Amino acid sequence: MPGLIARIDDIADALGATATRLHAMAQHRAQLDTAFGNIEGAVALWDGEERLVMANRRLHELFGLPPEAIVAGMRFRTFIDLAIEHGHLEGPGPEDVYTRRCALVRRGKALTFDIALTSGRVVQVSYHPQESGGWLATYEDVTERQRAQAQVAFLAHHDPLTRLANRVLFHLKLGEVLARVGDVAVLYLDLDRFKEVNDTLGHTIGDTLLRFAATRLGNCFRQSDTVARLGGDEFAVILSPGTRDVAVAAAQHAIDILGRPFDVEGHEITVGTSIGIAVAPQQGKDSETLLRHADMALYAAKADGRGTFCVFEQIMNDRLLARHALEGDLRTAIAKNELRLFYQPLVNTRTGIVSGFEALMRWHHPQRGLIAPADFIPVAEATRLIVPLGTWSIRQACIDLARLPTHLRMAVNLSPVQFRNKELVRTVRDALTASGIPAGRLELEVTESTLMKDVDSAVAILDELRSLGVRIAMDDFGTGYSSLSYLRHFPFDKIKIDKSFVDDIGQRRGADAIIRAVTGIADSLGIETVAEGVESPEQYQRVVQEGCDQVQGYLFSRAVGVAALPDVIRRIDGNGVSGRHGRPRHDGPPFPSGVLRQKP
Ligand code: C2E
Numbered sequence: 343m344p345g346l347i348a349r350i351d352d353i354a355d356a357l358g359a360t361a362t363r364l365h366a367m368a369q370h371r372a373q374l375d376t377a378f379g380n381i382e383g384a385v386a387l388w389d390g391e392e393r394l395v396m397a398n399r400r401l402h403e404l405f406g407l408p409p410e411a412i413v414a415g416m417r418f419r420t421f422i423d424l425a426i427e428h429g430h431l432e433g434p435g436p437e438d439v440y441t442r443r444c445a446l447v448r449r450g451k452a453l454t455f456d457i458a459l460t461s462g463r464v465v466q467v468s469y470h471p472q473e474s475g476g477w478l479a480t481y482e483d484v485t486e487r488q489r490a491q492a493q494v495a496f497l498a499h500h501d502p503l504t505r506l507a508n509r510v511l512f513h514l515k516l517g518e519v520l521a522r523v524g525d526v527a528v529l530y531l532d533l534d535r536f537k538e539v540n541d542t543l544g545h546t547i548g549d550t551l552l553r554f555a556a557t558r559l560g561n562c563f564r565q566s567d568t569v570a571r572l573g574g575d576e577f578a579v580i581l582s583p584g585t586r587d588v589a590v591a592a593a594q595h596a597i598d599i600l601g602r603p604f605d606v607e608g609h610e611i612t613v614g615t616s617i618g619i620a621v622a623p624q625q626g627k628d629s630e631t632l633l634r635h636a637d638m639a640l641y642a643a644k645a646d647g648r649g650t651f652c653v654f655e656q657i658m659n660d661r662l663l664a665r666h667a668l669e670g671d672l673r674t675a676i677a678k679n680e681l682r683l684f685y686q687p688l689v690n691t692r693t694g695i696v697s698g699f700e701a702l703m704r705w706h707h708p709q710r711g712l713i714a715p716a717d718f719i720p721v722a723e724a725t726r727l728i729v730p731l732g733t734w735s736i737r738q739a740c741i742d743l744a745r746l747p748t749h750l751r752m753a754v755n756l757s758p759v760q761f762r763n764k765e766l767v768r769t770v771r772d773a774l775t776a777s778g779i780p781a782g783r784l785e786l787e788v789t790e791s792t793l794m795k796d797v798d799s800a801v802a803i804l805d806e807l808r809s810l811g812v813r814i815a816m817d818d819f820g821t822g823y824s825s826l827s828y829l830r831h832f833p834f835d836k837i838k839i840d841k842s843f844v845d846d847i848g849q850r851r852g853a854d855a856i857i858r859a860v861t862g863i864a865d866s867l868g869i870e871t872v873a874e875g876v877e878s879p880e881q882y883q884r885v886v887q888e889g890c891d892q893v894q895g896y897l898f899s900r901a902v903g904v905a906a907l908p909d910v911i912r913r914i915d916g917n918g919v920s921g922r923h924g925r926p927r928h929d930g931p932p933f934p935s936g937v938l939r940q941k942p
Pocket residue numbers: 686701702703714715716719732735755756757787817818874875876877894895896897901
């Protein structure tokens with residue numbers, strides 16, 4: 343029966359095929375098992391009847407279930423119940439969770455969502471619907487990843503040291519409140535003596551101090567305000583709502599709070615703060631402008647003497663613009679040689695003749711004419727342009743002095759900024775060499791502010807200069823806080839008594855007594871004295887009476903160009919009372935008053 347045999351063969355074939363298929367299926371299953379087992383996260387395959395086809399070990403680990411609880415064929419609902427029973431699935435209740443999950447699955451689209459476990463961990467769940475009607479679920483513990491992302495997001499918007507908002511977040515928030523609220527004010531704060539603390543006590547203490555200051559600041563404003571650290575020792579606060587009155591009160595409060603001493607690792611530190619205020623919308627409608635204006639007001643507050651606040655005014659902006667313009671012009675001026683040195687004589691009160699000159703800078707501006715140093719030296723100092731300018735003035739003054747009679751000296755002013763430049767001593771030495779004048783004819787004038795910053799290093803430089811043989815004079819004596827104390831630090835050759843004391847003669851009680859005291863001290867220390875700014879014969883008479891060795895002032899001459907020097911010397915010396923010995927303490931001016939009227 344060939345037909346039967348054929349059928350048997352067919353059956354055998356079919357059975358063989360089935361066996362092969364079954365074998366293939368078993369192999370497939372084993373492969374799936376291996377694959378499932380090796381998957382990093384938890385995986386579960388559910389069929390169209392919501393029964394578990396297979397799952398890997400990570401599934402019960404992740405949900406903290408006993409391993410035997412997860413078995414093939416278990417219902418999805420049972421799995422939900424188990425997970426909730428073990429307290430690992432947050433949710434309103436098993437029924438609700440089950441219904442919502444089923445609804446998600448039935449959408450038939452792949453989707454991913456996060457669930458929070460009561461342990462605080464976060465699990466990311468993905469459902470991948472299968473053609474069979476079931477779905478493949480993967481579960482991944484994303485707690486660490488989310489924490490790291492949150493940390494990155496936090497750091498993008500916060501300062502790691504103080505945990506306050508950073509500049510980026512400050513501008514975002516300010517932009518946001520400006521769009522929402524009408525009255526917004528910005529405070530810009532800067533700790534007054536922070537750099538000193540950092541320099542003397544070290545960065546660790548500096549950092550702790552910043553954190554303490556940040557905490558105080560954080561506690562001193564309202565919930566609706568934002569405190570930010572913009573960098574270094576600079577902080578800013580958004581006051582919203584913030585009228586001018588609110589801002590002023592808040593600034594005063596912050597000054598009080600930050601003015602109290604801090605205890606940092608056993609050091610009692612008092613820093614204090616200065617604050618600039620800008621109020622929207624009058625003083626700026628966008629965050630950049632408001633902060634810039636608050637910064638300008640801060641600058642003004644610091645100029646007012648620290649520990650205070652200033653509210654922005656338009657004039658501050660105008661001044662800054664003018665300063666920028668001046669700075670640009672000044673750079674051009676240096677390149678184009680528009681700067682000149684003028685010379686003002688110093689007259690010996692004993693002989694009545696010129697003993698030397700002080701070099702004073704002038705700027706011959708092509709449009710604005712002669713500009714006085716008070717208008718450009720501060721800009722030159724702020725921009726450090728004073729360094730090349732100062733170098734030039736030392737060289738030029740020496741060159742001009744070389745052409746004057748050898749008994750005359752030349753005084754050149756030094757800015758504190760030049761003291762922070764290592765080249766100063768070399769500059770002076772080179773100027774002496776280039777001009778060939780003996781060092782003793784050059785006198786360098788320094789003010790108290792040169793010594794104030796860092797006495798030791800300033801004195802070290804003065805010692806070096808002195809060792810070259812140049813003389814050192816203390817300028818504007820009596821205007822600072824501790825002029826007298828600086829006399830102990832350095833043996834000055836000359837003291838220039840400030841013009842303000844000469845002005846006070848005959849106006850204010852005690853002016854003469856102060857001058858007398860200074861010349862007395864100077865005499866006993868072997869230091870020469872000069873009275874600055876002598877304008878009238880009366881003033882001259884008094885300063886001579888009080889013992890000043892030299893005078894300088896409009897009474898004799900203003901500062902003049904180098905070409906006019908021979909005339910000035912001839913005029914003053916020609917009228918001088920030469921050959922006299924001892925001080926003419928009770929004498930009148932050394933030349934007839936007729937000459938005195940010919941002020942240049
Ligand atoms: P200073 O060193 O105290 O110079 C004396 C100033 O008083 C000069 O002003 C001088 O013209 C002025 N003066 C002299 N006698 C009289 C007087 O009888 N009455 C009045 N009202 N003023 C008198 P100037 O030239 O305008 O210089 C101002 C300041 O600018 C100087 O004060 C000095 O601090 C600074 N300065 C000038 N030239 C230079 C320079 O080359 N380098 C540096 N670093 N500073 C300079």
